[in-house]
Amino acid sequence: MAAEAPRQAVHDLRDEVMRLLDRHRVLTSLASRQQTPRHDLLEQMQHRQNLVELQRHLRLQHPADIAVILDSLSSDDRLLVFRQLEPEQAGAALVEASEAVRASLIQELNRDELVRALRTLDADDLAFLSGEAPESVLEEVSQSLEASDRSWLKDARHYDENSVGRLMTQDVVVVRESQTVAEVLDDLRLRQEIPDQTDRLFAVDARQIVRGAIPLHMLVRSDPAATIKDVMVGDIASFTPETAAAQAAKAFEKYDLVSAPVVDDRGKLIGRITIDRVMDYVRDSAEQLALARAGLRGAEDLFASVRQSVHNRWPWLALNLVTAFLASRVISQFEDTITSVVALAALMPIVASMGGNTGNQTIALVIRALALDQLREQHGQLVRKELTVSLVNGLMWGAVTGLLAYVLYRDAALGAVMMAAVLLNLVVAAVTGIAVPLILHRARRDPAQGASVMLTFITDSMGFFLFLGLAQVLLL
Amino acid sequence: MAAEAPRQAVHDLRDEVMRLLDRHRVLTSLASRQQTPRHDLLEQMQHRQNLVELQRHLRLQHPADIAVILDSLSSDDRLLVFRQLEPEQAGAALVEASEAVRASLIQELNRDELVRALRTLDADDLAFLSGEAPESVLEEVSQSLEASDRSWLKDARHYDENSVGRLMTQDVVVVRESQTVAEVLDDLRLRQEIPDQTDRLFAVDARQIVRGAIPLHMLVRSDPAATIKDVMVGDIASFTPETAAAQAAKAFEKYDLVSAPVVDDRGKLIGRITIDRVMDYVRDSAEQLALARAGLRGAEDLFASVRQSVHNRWPWLALNLVTAFLASRVISQFEDTITSVVALAALMPIVASMGGNTGNQTIALVIRALALDQLREQHGQLVRKELTVSLVNGLMWGAVTGLLAYVLYRDAALGAVMMAAVLLNLVVAAVTGIAVPLILHRARRDPAQGASVMLTFITDSMGFFLFLGLAQVLLL
Numbered sequence: 040m041a042a043e044a045p046r047q048a049v050h051d052l053r054d055e056v057m058r059l060l061d062r063h064r065v066l067t068s069l070a071s072r073q074q075t076p077r078h079d080l081l082e083q084m085q086h087r088q089n090l091v092e093l094q095r096h097l098r099l100q101h102p103a104d105i106a107v108i109l110d111s112l113s114s115d116d117r118l119l120v121f122r123q124l125e126p127e128q129a130g131a132a133l134v135e136a137s138e139a140v141r142a143s144l145i146q147e148l149n150r151d152e153l154v155r156a157l158r159t160l161d162a163d164d165l166a167f168l169s170g171e172a173p174e175s176v177l178e179e180v181s182q183s184l185e186a187s188d189r190s191w192l193k194d195a196r197h198y199d200e201n202s203v204g205r206l207m208t209q210d211v212v213v214v215r216e217s218q219t220v221a222e223v224l225d226d227l228r229l230r231q232e233i234p235d236q237t238d239r240l241f242a243v244d245a246r247q248i249v250r251g252a253i254p255l256h257m258l259v260r261s262d263p264a265a266t267i268k269d270v271m272v273g274d275i276a277s278f279t280p281e282t283a284a285a286q287a288a289k290a291f292e293k294y295d296l297v298s299a300p301v302v303d304d305r306g307k308l309i310g311r312i313t314i315d316r317v318m319d320y321v322r323d324s325a326e327q328l329a330l331a332r333a334g335l336r337g338a339e340d341l342f343a344s345v346r347q348s349v350h351n352r353w354p355w356l357a358l359n360l361v362t363a364f365l366a367s368r369v370i371s372q373f374e375d376t377i378t379s380v381v382a383l384a385a386l387m388p389i390v391a392s393m394g395g396n397t398g399n400q401t402i403a404l405v406i407r408a409l410a411l412d413q414l415r416e417q418h419g420q421l422v423r424k425e426l427t428v429s430l431v432n433g434l435m436w437g438a439v440t441g442l443l444a445y446v447l448y449r450d451a452a453l454g455a456v457m458m459a460a461v462l463l464n465l466v467v468a469a470v471t472g473i474a475v476p477l478i479l480h481r482a483r484r485d486p487a488q489g490a491s492v493m494l495t496f497i498t499d500s501m502g503f504f505l506f507l508g509l510a511q512v513l514l515l
Numbered sequence: 516m517a518a519e520a521p522r523q524a525v526h527d528l529r530d531e532v533m534r535l536l537d538r539h540r541v542l543t544s545l546a547s548r549q550q551t552p553r554h555d556l557l558e559q560m561q562h563r564q565n566l567v568e569l570q571r572h573l574r575l576q577h578p579a580d581i582a583v584i585l586d587s588l589s590s591d592d593r594l595l596v597f598r599q600l601e602p603e604q605a606g607a608a609l610v611e612a613s614e615a616v617r618a619s620l621i622q623e624l625n626r627d628e629l630v631r632a633l634r635t636l637d638a639d640d641l642a643f644l645s646g647e648a649p650e651s652v653l654e655e656v657s658q659s660l661e662a663s664d665r666s667w668l669k670d671a672r673h674y675d676e677n678s679v680g681r682l683m684t685q686d687v688v689v690v691r692e693s694q695t696v697a698e699v700l701d702d703l704r705l706r707q708e709i710p711d712q713t714d715r716l717f718a719v720d721a722r723q724i725v726r727g728a729i730p731l732h733m734l735v736r737s738d739p740a741a742t743i744k745d746v747m748v749g750d751i752a753s754f755t756p757e758t759a760a761a762q763a764a765k766a767f768e769k770y771d772l773v774s775a776p777v778v779d780d781r782g783k784l785i786g787r788i789t790i791d792r793v794m795d796y797v798r799d800s801a802e803q804l805a806l807a808r809a810g811l812r813g814a815e816d817l818f819a820s821v822r823q824s825v826h827n828r829w830p831w832l833a834l835n836l837v838t839a840f841l842a843s844r845v846i847s848q849f850e851d852t853i854t855s856v857v858a859l860a861a862l863m864p865i866v867a868s869m870g871g872n873t874g875n876q877t878i879a880l881v882i883r884a885l886a887l888d889q890l891r892e893q894h895g896q897l898v899r900k901e902l903t904v905s906l907v908n909g910l911m912w913g914a915v916t917g918l919l920a921y922v923l924y925r926d927a928a929l930g931a932v933m934m935a936a937v938l939l940n941l942v943v944a945a946v947t948g949i950a951v952p953l954i955l956h957r958a959r960r961d962p963a964q965g966a967s968v969m970l971t972f973i974t975d976s977m978g979f980f981l982f983l984g985l986a987q988v989l990l991l
Contacts, residue, residue, distance in 0.1 A: 103769035111889035113896055135769075137887070224735055233732040235771060238714050255731040256709040259700055292798060293579035293611075295711060295791035297773055314790055315771035318797070322768060325801040326883060332808075333879030334872065341884045341897060348904045349911075352876050356869065356912060363868040364919060370861035371923075377853070377860050384853050384860040385846035388867070388975070392839040393832065396810065400828050403809030407802060408817045411613070413587035420589055421817060428824045435825075436832060443840060447847075499864070 049104045052096060056108055059093045060116050094123045102131035110140050113342045118147055130159035134167060138323070139340035145172055154179055162188035163208040166195035195280075203287050203312055204280030206320060207301045210234035211311035214267050216242040216250050221263035223253075236313035238297040242271045248306040249277055277302045278312060284320050291317045331488050334359075355492075362496035366391075369500045373507035376515060382448050383510050386457060390506045393436060394464035394498030401425055401472025402490050409480050410487075422473055429469035433462035452514055460506035467501045468494070525580050528572060532584055535569045536592050570599045578607030586616050589818045594623055606635035610643060614799070615816030621648055630655055638664035639684040642671035671756075679763050679788055680756030682796060683777045686710035687787035690743055692718040692726050697739035699729075712789035714773040718747045724782040725753055753778045754788060760796050767793045807964050810835075838972035842867075845976045849983035852991060858924050859986050862933060866982045869912060870940035870974030877901055877948025878966050885956050886963075898949055905945035909938035932989055936982035943977045944970070 066086045097105060097120070105124065109117050109132060121129060121144060133141055133156055145153060157165065157172065157180040165184075169177060169192070177196075181189050191209050198204025212233060214223045223240070227233070239254040251271035253261075261270045277300045278287050290296065291314060301310040330339070334355025339348060370377075370387070377384050405421075408414045414421070441458030445451055475493050476486035542562045573581060573596070581600065585593050585608060597605060597620060609617055609632055621629060633641065633648065633656045641660075645653060645668070653672075657665050667685050674680025688709060690699045699716065703709070715730040727747035729737075737746045753776045754763050766772065767790060777786040806815070810831025815824060846853075846863070853860050881897075884890045890897070917934030921927055951969050952962035 101770065107769075107888070110887060111884075227732065228736045230736070233730075233736070236714075236773065237732055238712070238773065254709075255735070256703065256713055259731065259735055260704045260706070260709070292791075292794055293583075294577065297712065297714065297790065314773065314794070315768075318768055318790070318794060321794070321797065321801075325797075328805075330879050330883065333875045335876055335879060339880065341880055341889060342900065345900060345903045345907060348900070349907050352873070352904075352908065353911075355876070356872055356908065359868060359872045360865070360912065360916065363865040367861045367865055370864070371858070374857040374861065378857050381850040381854050382847070384863075385843045385850065387860075388846070388864060389836070389839040389843055391864070392835060396832055396835045397828070399809045400811055400831070403806050403811055404815065404817055407806065408587075411586060412583070413817060424818065424821060424824070427821045428828075431821060431825050432828070432832065435829075436836065440836065 049107055052100060052104065053108050053111065055096050056093065056112075056120060059089055059096070060112075060119065062089050063093075063119065090123060093120070097123055097128070098125065100128075102128055103135045105132040106135035106137070106140075109136050109144070110340070114143055114147065114344070117144065117342075121148070122152070124156075126155050127159045129156035130164070133157075134160065134164050137340065138171070139343065141168075141171060143340060143343070150176060158183055162192045162195070163210065165192050166205065169196040170200055198280050201284045202280060203278045203282040203284055203301055206284055206287070206316040207280065207310040207312045208234070208316070209310050211300070211308070212237055212240045213308060214240050214242050214253070216244055216266070216268040216271065218267050219263065220258060220261045220265050220267065220270065223258065223267060224263070234311075236298050236315055239272075241300045241308060241311070242267045243308055247308055249275075249300045249302050249308050251275060252300070275299070277306075279303065280309070284317075285324070287312060288317050288321050328487055331485075332491065334492075358492060362492060362499075366496065366499040366503060369503045370507065373503075373511060376507055376511045380453070380510060380514055382444075382450070382453060383507060386444055386453075387503055387506050389440060390457070390460045390464055391499040391502030393440070393461055394468040394502045395495050397429060397432060397465050398468030398472040398494045398498050399491060401469055402476055402486075402494060405473055405476045406486050406490065409476060414477075418473075418477070422470075425469040425473055426466065429465045430462075433465035436465065437462040453510075456506065456509045456513055460502070460509055463505050464498060464502045467505075468498050471497045525583055528576060528580065529584050529587065531572055532569065532588075532596060535565055535572070536588075536595065538565050539569075539595065566599060569596070573599055573604070574601065576604075578604055579611045581608040582611035582613070582616075585612050585620070586816070590619055590623065590820075593620065593818075597624070598628070602631050603635045605632035606640070609633075610636065610640050613816065614647070615819065617644075617647060619816060619819070626652060634659055638668045638671070639686065641668050642681065645672040646676055674756050677760045677800075678756060679754045679758040679760055679777055682760055682763070682792040683756060683786040683788045684710070684792070685786050687776070687784065688713055688716045689784060690716050690718050690729070692720055692742065692744040692747065694743050695739065696734060696737045696741050696743065696746065699734065699743060700739070710787075712774050712791055715748075717776045717784060717787070718743045719784050723784055725751075725776045725778050725784050727751060728776070751775070753782075755779065756785070760793075761800070763788060764793050764797050804963055807961075808967065810968075834968060838968060838975075842972060842975040842979060845979045846983065849979075849987060852983055852987045856929070856986060856990055858920075858926070858929060859983060862920055862929075863979055863982050865916060866933070866936045866940055867975045867978030869916070869937055870944040870978045871971050873905060873908060873941050874944030874948040874970045874974050875967060877945055878952055878962075878970060881949055881952045882962050882966065885952060890953075894949075894953070898946075901945040901949055902942065905941045906938075909941035912941065913938040928990055929986075932982065932985045936978070936985055939981050940974060940978045943981075944974050947973045 063086070066082060066089060069082060105128060109120060112120060117140070121132070124132060133144060136144070153172065153176055157168070157176065160168075162184055165177065165180065181192055184192065195204060195207070212227075212230075214226070237255070239252040240258070241249055242251045242253060244250050250268070251273040252275050253267055253271045257270060276290050276294055276296065278290075280301055287299075291299070296314065298311055298313045300308050301312055303309050334352065336351050336354060339351045343351070405414070437458040440461050441454040444457040445454030471494050476490045479486040479489055539562070542558060542565060545558060581604060585596060588596060593616070597608070600608060609620065612620070629648065629652055633644070633652065636644070638660055641653065641656065657668055660668065671680060671683070688703075688706075690702070713731070715728040716734070717725055718727045718729060720726050726744070727749045728751050729743055729747045733746060752766050752770055752772065754766075756777055763775075767775070772790065774787055774789045776784050777788055779785055810828065812827050812830060815827045819827070881890070913934040916937050917930040920933040921930030947970050952966045955962040955965055
């Protein structure tokens with residue numbers, strides 16, 4: 040196994056890899072220019088030597104570090120580096136790489152290369168990749184698994200992508216509650232390997248129903264003659280494969296778990312979920328969320344092709360174009376007013392922008408409360424508070440913007456219109472900022488994704504309408 | 516210790532707590548209305564009984580579950596519930612609660628209540644709270660600690676808030692590499708307690724320098740006569756107290772760690788960092804980031820006072836007001852143009868909005884790459900790719916918006932101006948979307964926080980300038 044703390048820092052390794060890739064490029068371009076057979080031999084040797092050096096650098100690295108390097112390379116370089124890896128490393132690096140990079144590698148590798156890398160993985164890792172690798176490749180790879188692993192993989196692939204079933208592993212050390220501590224210790228000594236993240240052993244009864252767990256440190260300190268039943272911890276958290284991964288993550292966080300049993304409907308042990316997979320899940324979802332908020336649909340890696348990028352980004356832009364055009368239609372209703380007082384055209388984006396910003400602040404708070412499951416029956420209280428805040432902010436910022444408008448245009452009525460419009464739009468923003476995420480949540484849609492577009496649409500349209508409407512009434 | 520998987524689900528507990536709080540409010544209002552002494556006794560009894568029931572419900576709950584309930588209550592109710600807790604529970608719930616709720620409790624509890632709760636905590640937890648509880652309270656509480664704990668707390672409080680020093684614990688099981696496995700097992704049996712998350716024991720040499728670690732499962736399976744040195748894993752990741760917490764989190768994630776030693780400059784063991792604290796840190800930072808992106812400075816809880824909320828939100832609104840006014844000045848330079856072709860006023864926000872949206876997509880990708888440390892020398896490559904994407908998108912969306920403008924106003928020249936302005940603004944957005952986060956990153960500022968405001972300012976101003984400028988040249 041690769042060392043946990045590599046002697047060579049990832050930065051240094053990456054610099055070295057980059058250097059070798061540059062040399063590779065130089066040699067390749069030389070080779071393509073000088074087609075004379077005389078140079079061939081020497082150059083081919085240099086070329087091969089260069090790749091051997093690259094292999095040597097990569098060999099001893101932890102797959103997680105190799106994944107970091109793969110993530111930071113352009114797709115050509117990435118493929119070249121990946122091809123220098125031993126099959127075991129290649130398989131493990133594929134598991135560790137980010138989703139977008141994994142997708143690009145799976146697409147660009149030929150079938151044999153992919154099969155060779157995936158063959159080195161166990162059923163758990165294959166289950167993890169099952170949504171991404173081609174069906175037929177997985178089928179072929181799974182032929183070389185043992186029958187029990189094959190059926191595990193088959194089951195695991197059916198669970199929802201964001202469920203415990205996809206994160207769980209079958210590597211679990213089980214003891215019978217009727218065994219003595221001494222017997223369990225003897226059994227442990229006979230095992231070739233204990234899976235990582237085994238902080239405790241799960242105790243089952245005769246029907247394989249999970250009854251409790253015994254932490255390893257308790258095991259070594261217990262009376263060898265005692266039965267597991269006497270020394271185990273009884274009331275432990277367990278999950279079914281259908282449990283949402285997010286819910287399991289919350290439990291791991293709350294109860295500081297390292298591992299927990301996965302059981303079927305009757306409580307029978309079928310696998311185990313561990314903190315490392317949970318933490319990967321938490322990190323991945325946080326990242327996906329950040330990208331989704333900016334309107335990036337899938338996992339897009341930094342060096343994705345232009346075609347992929349355009350494809351990935353267009354739905355968001357299309358949606359925004361529609362809302363922007365609708366808001367623009369509000370303005371066009373007041374063209375006569377703008378022609379009379381052209382200052383309105385310059386000032387109206389300010390009203391819209393203040394509304395959008397305060398509304399997004401409210402949305403961020405509500406979304407966080409929904410994610411933490413804090414909002415149940417106190418909607419009234421929340422609405423009162425946010426309305427008060429928006430009134431205070433509206434009076435304050437309305438006064439400031441109104442004053443600025445007056446100073447710029449020396450028009451007291453225009454200043455008053457500005458002030459009233461900002462105040463009213465901030466109230467609109469507060470109500471919208473609460474209502475939109477709650478409605479999306481009720482409709483079982485992710486409020487983090489669509490709320491901001493809808494809010495901006497409303498605060499823009501209402502900002503324009505309030506400002507230009509008030510101006511039409513009061514200034515003309 | 517409270518059970519890990521409470522029989523009563525948190526939802527049910529919360530509903531029950533809410534019901535008792537409602538009854539408490541009814542009884543309180545009754546008591547204040549009927550001032551006759553005759554009713555007093557009965558009502559007081561009911562009142563007390565109600566609170567006793569509340570206490571009974573809370574007693575057996577895990578502090579993490581109580582924290583969830585505290586998070587979802589308004590500040591009055593929260594205080595009432597908190598006061599029904601046993602001191603040990605109160606202390607632990609304070610540690611588990613979200614930062615904003617903890618801040619409000621610390622502020623509203625009287626000094627004695629706070630001291631009583633904090634006295635039940637150990638030095639690690641006190642170190643964790645040290646930035647938030649008043650100096651003098653911590654001073655008083657630390658008087659009742661043992662001398663070694665007191666000096667540990669004093670040291671821990673000096674480390675930066677986002678460093679390993681603040682997350683580490685002093686609870687660590689150390690063995691000498693010269694001990695035999697049998698000796699270590701005997702020592703373990705004599706210990707009253709083994710700290711949670713002890714997956715492995717750290718092995719030190721005679722000078723307390725960390726030399727390796729032995730996983731518990733390896734310990735029970737090793738030859739009792741072997742020395743630790745022979746069976747330990749040598750090359751393990753360790754951190755200094757000054758290590759950034761984010762860096763430690765990355766290592767935990769990459770190498771699937773459960774615990775790691777914290778050492779001083781010479782490699783001497785001073786403490787331990789565990790996955791549960793790391794995971795809390797990861798979750799907290801992700802939340803803070805999401806709030807910061809919407810311009811919420813600190814931890815603001817859902818039921819914070821209006822005063823706090825206004826205070827928390829104003830800097831962001833002020834900044835946005837300034838940028839919105841500056842963008843408005845760009846428009847006012849073209850007032851004559853707008854007066855001649857008033858359609859420009861309605862169409863100009865579309866140009867600005869398309870730029871803002873594509874730019875934010877680029878920013879999201881660049882920020883993610885920076886966070887994952889993927890961007891080192893490939894800036895040129897990135898710029899080329901994003902520019903190409905923006906050109907493709909610009910031609911596509913420029914054509915669509917241009918066509919829409921033509922259809923709406925039956926003016927081919929206006930359509931052409933629209934098309935050119937959208938195309939150019941998308942290119943501006945791509946360049947800005949790359950440059951702004953990179954510049955902020957170089958200047959050692961968090962790119963996630965300021966990048967979006969700056970981008971929107973530039974895409975708004977340039978959008979108005981390009982559209983109105985082109986219109987002035989081509990339409991008048």
